[in-house]
Amino acid sequence: MSAEAIIKQQARSILKTNFPRAIIALLIVLLPYSIIDGTTTAISFTVPLFVSDESLAEILVYSIGYPVEIIMGFLYSPVINGYIRAFYRAAYNSTIDLRDVFFCFSRGQYGKTLRLNLNLILRMLLPALLFYAPLIIYEIISVNITANDFYGSVLYHNFYFILSVLSTAATVLYSTRYFTVFTVSADNPQFTPKQTFAYNKYIMQNKTGSAAKLIFSFTPWMLLCLLVLPMLYVIPYMTQSLCVSRKWMTKVSLEVD
Numbered sequence: 001m002s003a004e005a006i007i008k009q010q011a012r013s014i015l016k017t018n019f020p021r022a023i024i025a026l027l028i029v030l031l032p033y034s035i036i037d038g039t040t041t042a043i044s045f046t047v048p049l050f051v052s053d054e055s056l057a058e059i060l061v062y063s064i065g066y067p068v069e070i071i072m073g074f075l076y077s078p079v080i081n082g083y084i085r086a087f088y089r090a091a092y093n094s095t096i097d098l099r100d101v102f103f104c105f106s107r108g109q110y111g112k113t114l115r116l117n118l119n120l121i122l123r124m125l126l127p128a129l130l131f132y133a134p135l136i137i138y139e140i141i142s143v144n145i146t147a148n149d150f151y152g153s154v155l156y157h158n159f160y161f162i163l164s165v166l167s168t169a170a171t172v173l174y175s176t177r178y179f180t181v182f183t184v185s186a187d188n189p190q191f192t193p194k195q196t197f198a199y200n201k202y203i204m205q206n207k208t209g210s211a212a213k214l215i216f217s218f219t220p221w222m223l224l225c226l227l228v229l230p231m232l233y234v235i236p237y238m239t240q241s242l243c244v245s246r247k248w249m250t251k252v253s254l255e256v257d
Helices: 003-016 019-050 054-075 078-093 098-105 110-144 154-178 181-187 193-203 208-216 219-224 228-256
Strands: none
Touching: 003 019, 003 078, 003 208, 003 228, 019 054, 019 078, 019 098, 019 228, 054 110, 078 098, 078 110, 078 181, 078 228, 098 110, 110 154, 110 181, 110 193, 154 193, 154 208, 181 193, 181 228, 193 228, 208 228, 219 228
């Protein structure tokens, strides 16, 4: 049995007795983000009703609506850290504690968690832009240079899909170097962001390939997420599997010490 299969088996064993709590934890993360996004969408439809100038309406939506959505999403982002913390701790004690989902909102943790998340975003921003540059360039060329009958054609969408998949895969591969950032933070809530990234770097030495293999082994499961219902199973299953993997990676590093 492969390492990935063993990890998934352990994850299924944990979820067998924790699945209702896993679903609740996921909804705690998703519902507020859905509300935030839905509010922005509603505003984008409402503004033109009160602003007759179409250009001004677009400026208001893009300069106020979307920035507010991004800020609100970032301020709520510690719930993602808490979500991962809940599943990671379950990898050790086999119980998902919903209180862990809100741990990063506690006094002394909220600001530190926001700094950690901002640090991770900034570290990933430039690489992500570079990996998605071919897709962005392709879109610009398709809109402004190619014949009008190409943009929106089947061939256009085929190339767009291929570039999107390649860009996303490259970004995910790069992100594996930060695979244990959130779980290092869960293990060591007293760490500063700098200490968290330093310890993550130590744990992930020569392990990014293993993390990538496990992540991409979920590709068929992620395709199921095109439907909402399977998402409620796939995301907790994937999260628990990744957290089990992080547990073993951390243990191996500690044993080396």
